[in-house]
Amino acid sequence: MSTTTEALQDRTFHVRCPKCGNEESFRVEVCVMANLYNSTDDMQTYTDADSDHEWDKHSHARCGADDCEWQGEVWELEEAYDQARTA
Numbered sequence: 709m710s711t712t713t714e715a716l717q718d719r720t721f722h723v724r725c726p727k728c729g730n731e732e733s734f735r736v737e738v739c740v741m742a743n744l745y746n747s748t749d750d751m752q753t754y755t756d757a758d759s760d761h762e763w764d765k766h767s768h769a770r771c772g773a774d775d776c777e778w779q780g781e782v783w784e785l786e787e788a789y790d791q792a793r794t795a
């Protein structure tokens with residue numbers, strides 16, 4: 709087993725694009741709580757997002773590869789990862 713293969717299997721996120729096979733870069737929609745300020749005496753309104761965020765296997769995802777336009781949910785990326793390794 710090569711060092712590269714071992715590194716791939718040690719990744720925290722086991723995801724793979726079902727369209728192009730990319731395993732490195734993805735966009736995932738996350739849920740984040742934010743403070744919303746709505747001042748009454750001037751026009752200052754703004755939001756202040758927390759650094760904590762959540763996502764799960766049903767979160768919307770996009771492939772991060774330059775020429776790939778795959779979109780779906782995180783579970784589809786995990787399924788593609790598993791299929792690539794059991795094939």
Ligand SMILES: [Zn+2]
Nearest residue numbers: 725728771776
């Ligand atoms: Zn892709």
